[in-house]
Amino acid sequence: MKRYSKLARASILTLAIASVGSLAACGSDNGSSTSDNNSGSGDSKVTLRFFSNLPDRKSGQGLAEQTVIDNYVKANPNVKIDVETLAEEPFKNKLKAYMSSNEPLDITMVHGGAELNTLVQAGYVTELDPKQYEGEQYNFLPGVYKSFTFNDKLYGLPRNSDYEVIYYNKKLFADNGVKVPTTLGELLDAAKAFRDKGIAPMSINGKDLWSFGEMYQNLVLRYSGNQNLILDAIDKKTKFADDESFLKAAQFLGQVRDAKMFQDSFMTADYGASQNMFTQGKAAMWYMGSWEAGMATNEALPEEFRQNLGVVKFPVAEDGKGTLDDLLAWNGGGYAMVSSSKHPEEAKKFFDYLMSANQWAKTAWDTGAAVPAQKYDLTGSESEVQKTLTDILVNAASTSGASAIDYGTPKFKDDIQNALGKFFSSKQSPEDLLSALQTAVDNQ
Amino acid sequence: MHRVFRNKTAIFLFVAPGMLLFALTFLVPIIVSGYYSFTDTLAPGTKVTMVGFDNYTNLLFHDERFWLALRNALLLGIGFIVIQHPICIFFAILLDRLGGKAEKIFRTIFFIPCVISVVVISKMWLSLLDPTFGMLNKLLDLVGLDSLKHAWLGESSTALGSMLFILIWAGFGWGLLFYYAGVKGISEDLYEAAQLDGASGFRMHLKITVPLLKPVIAVQLTLAIITALKQMETVFLTTNGGPGDSTQFLAVYLYNKAFSASQYGYANAISVLFVIVCLLATYLSNRLTRNDATDF
Numbered sequence: 001m002k003r004y005s006k007l008a009r010a011s012i013l014t015l016a017i018a019s020v021g022s023l024a025a026c027g028s029d030n031g032s033s034t035s036d037n038n039s040g041s042g043d044s045k046v047t048l049r050f051f052s053n054l055p056d057r058k059s060g061q062g063l064a065e066q067t068v069i070d071n072y073v074k075a076n077p078n079v080k081i082d083v084e085t086l087a088e089e090p091f092k093n094k095l096k097a098y099m100s101s102n103e104p105l106d107i108t109m110v111h112g113g114a115e116l117n118t119l120v121q122a123g124y125v126t127e128l129d130p131k132q133y134e135g136e137q138y139n140f141l142p143g144v145y146k147s148f149t150f151n152d153k154l155y156g157l158p159r160n161s162d163y164e165v166i167y168y169n170k171k172l173f174a175d176n177g178v179k180v181p182t183t184l185g186e187l188l189d190a191a192k193a194f195r196d197k198g199i200a201p202m203s204i205n206g207k208d209l210w211s212f213g214e215m216y217q218n219l220v221l222r223y224s225g226n227q228n229l230i231l232d233a234i235d236k237k238t239k240f241a242d243d244e245s246f247l248k249a250a251q252f253l254g255q256v257r258d259a260k261m262f263q264d265s266f267m268t269a270d271y272g273a274s275q276n277m278f279t280q281g282k283a284a285m286w287y288m289g290s291w292e293a294g295m296a297t298n299e300a301l302p303e304e305f306r307q308n309l310g311v312v313k314f315p316v317a318e319d320g321k322g323t324l325d326d327l328l329a330w331n332g333g334g335y336a337m338v339s340s341s342k343h344p345e346e347a348k349k350f351f352d353y354l355m356s357a358n359q360w361a362k363t364a365w366d367t368g369a370a371v372p373a374q375k376y377d378l379t380g381s382e383s384e385v386q387k388t389l390t391d392i393l394v395n396a397a398s399t400s401g402a403s404a405i406d407y408g409t410p411k412f413k414d415d416i417q418n419a420l421g422k423f424f425s426s427k428q429s430p431e432d433l434l435s436a437l438q439t440a441v442d443n444q
Numbered sequence: 445m446h447r448v449f450r451n452k453t454a455i456f457l458f459v460a461p462g463m464l465l466f467a468l469t470f471l472v473p474i475i476v477s478g479y480y481s482f483t484d485t486l487a488p489g490t491k492v493t494m495v496g497f498d499n500y501t502n503l504l505f506h507d508e509r510f511w512l513a514l515r516n517a518l519l520l521g522i523g524f525i526v527i528q529h530p531i532c533i534f535f536a537i538l539l540d541r542l543g544g545k546a547e548k549i550f551r552t553i554f555f556i557p558c559v560i561s562v563v564v565i566s567k568m569w570l571s572l573l574d575p576t577f578g579m580l581n582k583l584l585d586l587v588g589l590d591s592l593k594h595a596w597l598g599e600s601s602t603a604l605g606s607m608l609f610i611l612i613w614a615g616f617g618w619g620l621l622f623y624y625a626g627v628k629g630i631s632e633d634l635y636e637a638a639q640l641d642g643a644s645g646f647r648m649h650l651k652i653t654v655p656l657l658k659p660v661i662a663v664q665l666t667l668a669i670i671t672a673l674k675q676m677e678t679v680f681l682t683t684n685g686g687p688g689d690s691t692q693f694l695a696v697y698l699y700n701k702a703f704s705a706s707q708y709g710y711a712n713a714i715s716v717l718f719v720i721v722c723l724l725a726t727y728l729s730n731r732l733t734r735n736d737a738t739d740f
Contacts, residue, residue: 093703100488118706122489200576206598207684264575267598267687282576410486414705418509418689424685426599 046346047080047347051098051108053091053333057083060294064369068359072350079346087273089208104422105338106347107354110156112147112332113406114413120150125336126344128154139357139375144331146401157355158331158373160364161393163290164314166215171308172199172284180314184222184252191261194284200263203275205285207267211287212253212420213405213413216316218328219249225321227400234407234441240434248317250423250430257424267425279305290371291333291392297368298383304377311388327396330403396440412444455682465629474719482619509689513697514721520608521672521725524619525665528612533657537649538619540627551624558617559578566681569610573597585709598685600690605635611678615671621662626660627653662733669725673718694718696733 054062062085086094090114090194091245098105099122104218110116110125119125133140142163150154166181171191173180176197181187192200204211220230222246233246240246248275256262263269263283270339279285279301286292290291295301335354341347354360361372368383378390405413419436422428428436481499502594503510506574535554557565572579575595584593596606630653638648672709678697681684685692685700698718702711 046469093699096487096706098701102489114706118490120488121491122487125491206685209686216673264595265598267595268570268574268683289624411704414700414707421686422688 023066028234045080046343047077048106048343048347048350049104050081050083051091051095051105052083052085053088053109054125055085057085058120059094059298060367061291061364061369063294064364064367065362067236067363068354069365071359072353076349079350095119099104101269102340103338104340104342106341106343107335107337107351109159110148110334110336111406112156112158112330112334112346113403114408114410115149115406116148116156116336119151119336120340124339125155126159126341128337130154133157133355135258137356139361141373141375141386143401145404147331147403148334148336152245153380156334156336159335159360160291160331160333161329161371161373161397162401163329163371163393164218164287165290165389166312166314166391167201167278167286167288167292167295167366168310168312169278169281169305169308170310171283171304173426174335176284178284180312182312183315184219184317184320187315188255190260190284191256191259193258200277200283201261202263202285202287203258203269203274203277204218204262204266204287205269205271206421206424207270207273208419209421210226210405210413212424213417214289214328214403215287216249216253216420217318217400217404219252220245221328221400222314222317223248223320225247225323225326227326227398232402232403233402233437234412234444240438240441245320245438247430248320250433253423253433254430255421258373262424267421281305289321289332290389293371293383293386293389294369296383309385311385311392313338313392325395325397326345326404327392327399329393329396329399330401330406332403332406334373409444412440415440448637455492474716477712477715480709481716482708483712484707485709490708495709500717503710503713503717509692509697511624512689513685513692513694516604516692517673517675517694520611520675521669523608523612524668524672527662528616528620529623529668532616533623533654533661535620536623536627537590537653539624554620557614558621562614562677563681565614566678570597574604577618595648597691600688603683603687603690607679607683610682611675611740614678619668622660622664623657626657630656651662658733662730665733666729667731670722673722673725674717680717694721727740 052062052065054060054065056062057066067084068308069083073079073081085091091109092111095108095110096118098108099119102124108125110119116125130145137190140157143160145154148154148158170178172194176199178190178193179186181190191201198329204215206212221227222318222371224243226245229238229243229245229321233240233243263274263277265277269277274286275288275292277283279295281302281304296306298306307343314328316322316324335351337344337347337351357374357376361374361376364370364372365376365386366379368386371386371389405416408416416437419433419440421434422436479642480488480492482494482496483492484495485500539554543551547600560568571577573581573595573596575581575598578596580596581593584590594602596602634652634656635648638652643651673697674692676699679691679693680699683691685696694714695718698711698714701707701714
């Protein structure tokens, strides 16, 4: 020690002070989190972290979600809820990043099926007791847990009944003398008619790719009339080459591509861009799900558009076995509790409140934001879009229960979406598409 | 002072914090990444099964998308070197010759793309190149060239070219800045002497400016290749690798495999190869440009 010069001693001292300082910083960090833990029972505030895929808090589902949160905070002044939101695709990616670092969120929005499966395998979401959610308080419709159940264990609750429809602009159809399509042939005719007038026939979020998957599943359903056919193919119980409905559906996608049914920029359009195209009256139709019911009451959209918004069922195939009432419906979006939560008890209280039939379900329906997965009462003041959507759901002869792209592994989802993206952006034949889909199934 | 630097303990103590930081933020992640690349795990925290070299054999021998992504990244690197950098050098010389107020103004203008956020650049080009509302197609319409109209970023045939154009445009300012600094460092006397000897214009710059810029060029070549390989944000925000993989780049592919397809182990194998490719490219570009600095 004697040999150390002043400089060396000074540096050692500095290091020592720095390390003590950083240790102290860690210590105070721990201290604050312990006091947070205790605060649940006391008067001091508890802050819950809520992660959602609804960045627009002023209209539609985002408004409904925020309303429930505000209700809860009002009734429980000791609770503060920190809401973090991101748009759909960034949301999915950030949730995986949160999962990787075991971020202590309390409640998060989840996508049932493949996405949730990964969270379950990482132990990031808490198991729920389905018995607790039976009965009047929650009023869930039968069979809605399917995409949230893994190995017979429930990990989340659905927030909506999701089903694919075609939103259309009544004025554009009337002004151009185009018939609202009820068959696939008429859909192509409409596409051609609008193209001739220089109007984009149908808007779709091609950059996100998943709408292609829903459309393909819808077409297979229309040709085969069998809800389980495509799910069986993914389960490897049948092959894409074995049933000609698969080929017919792929051939129709080819016709869609050749007729340029989608907007010119469809491969670079994300969700928002495809929606804007439609809400600004630049596209005659939008292929999307029932969760967009809120467009009819969203005051941020032009009045003229809202009055001309209509909804139709996906058209039937002239030579197909499926009917208009076979509905591609599932429960995709929902909520789950995060296992690394710092306030599990407070989080559970809020979660149960959120999922009560008189909270999310009622708010979402009353504000016209979405069609809930729980029983709801008609109030009589529904928008026409809501009424039509209710009719479509109530009159459905069959429902699929799962979205095909989410039915397999995340890898399968990625592969099948890319296969469809490739098909739409090249001159690939329907047969090649089928073999690409089969490869995606085989490699999952 | 001398005694301190002869003392091994002191040296160790000085170097230790830096080394520790380097190890924790650089070496450890690479090692962990290497470990995960031999597994088929879906994400950190999920079940880990060792699969040996499966990920690597799949990647190298059965994954066309990986090779496509690598090819595109290298194409971008070549685009930087062959298109962007000559233009940068040309403009650096022009700027230098301009002098006065105009030099300052243009210097600022050329650097603007570099201070704009990548998100803004991406969204801006998406709108400019939009097939229906975009300015480019409207311009083509205006001059009667509507046969040349395209969904620039949305068609497989034009997407990669458009993407390269955007990236070359966006990185132009940085390249210019480096070359401009290099040009400014060249003594005016040399040009005067050359002019006395009867050299002028293009020939003078080819024989004097470019050779004297060699050290800058050497650094820039390496940086260009690494930038190309690491390209991620603009692609992710505009096409996300589409349409149909036509603008797939290595970093975007890696990201999507890890976070969209939940193939975390596989993505880590890509990242290990990624590191190797980057090192290799750096080594090669260093080798190619390792001439002794020209001195006058």
